[in-house]
Amino acid sequence: MTADRHHPRLRPRAGLTLVEAVLSMLVLAVLSTAALAAISQSRRARHAVDEQSMGESLARSLMSEITALPYMEASSTTIGVDAGESQGSRSTLDDVDDYNLFEESPCIMPDGKAIDGTDNWRRSVVVSWVTTTANTTATGSDTGVKRIWVIVRHNNVAVARLTALRAKAWDDTLAAGGL
Numbered sequence: 236m237t238a239d240r241h242h243p244r245l246r247p248r249a250g251l252t253l254v255e256a257v258l259s260m261l262v263l264a265v266l267s268t269a270a271l272a273a274i275s276q277s278r279r280a281r282h283a284v285d286e287q288s289m290g291e292s293l294a295r296s297l298m299s300e301i302t303a304l305p306y307m308e309a310s311s312t313t314i315g316v317d318a319g320e321s322q323g324s325r326s327t328l329d330d331v332d333d334y335n336l337f338e339e340s341p342c343i344m345p346d347g348k349a350i351d352g353t354d355n356w357r358r359s360v361v362v363s364w365v366t367t368t369a370n371t372t373a374t375g376s377d378t379g380v381k382r383i384w385v386i387v388r389h390n391n392v393a394v395a396r397l398t399a400l401r402a403k404a405w406d407d408t409l410a411a412g413g414l
Contacts, residue, residue, distance in 0.1 A: 290387040290395030335362035379403040
């Protein structure tokens with residue numbers, strides 16, 4: 236007996252079954268979910284890098300401003316603002332330790348203008364004398380070396396920290412005409 240090509244059970248299928256359509260949609264849904272998750276993770280990582288970069292830039296600019304100042308005023312024996320100085324006006328801060336316990340939000344340029352986009356940012360500074368043998372150990376008296384910490388927070392989360400040391404000997408070298 237020969238096969239009849241026109242017989243309904245022997246004809247090749249012409250379309251998808253319902254099961255095949257559902258499986259195709261399921262595979263497409265899983266792939267779409269994975270792609271969206273990858274895009275979301277990529278955006279979060281990019282945002283974190285941008286946030287860290289902004290924090291480091293804000294920390295560096297403030298640290299540069301502070302370390303450019305003299306170690307200490309001749310008449311001063313304490314860390315902090317002296318008579319006639321106010322952390323509310325950075326133009327009166329004239330030596331490194333005047334910035335001790337300095338805090339600002341939003342971030343401000345030295346000329347008093349706000350830095351755009353820093354409404355949820357906060358910069359703070361701590362200045363302390365440190366021992367000359369272990370620059371990580373704070374001390375209560377002048378050792379000739381000060382440690383400056385600048386911390387930058389975004390939405391109350393620390394995103395950048397910088398530490399610098401400032402030595403009185405540097406001022407003495409410059410005053411003597413060295414370098």
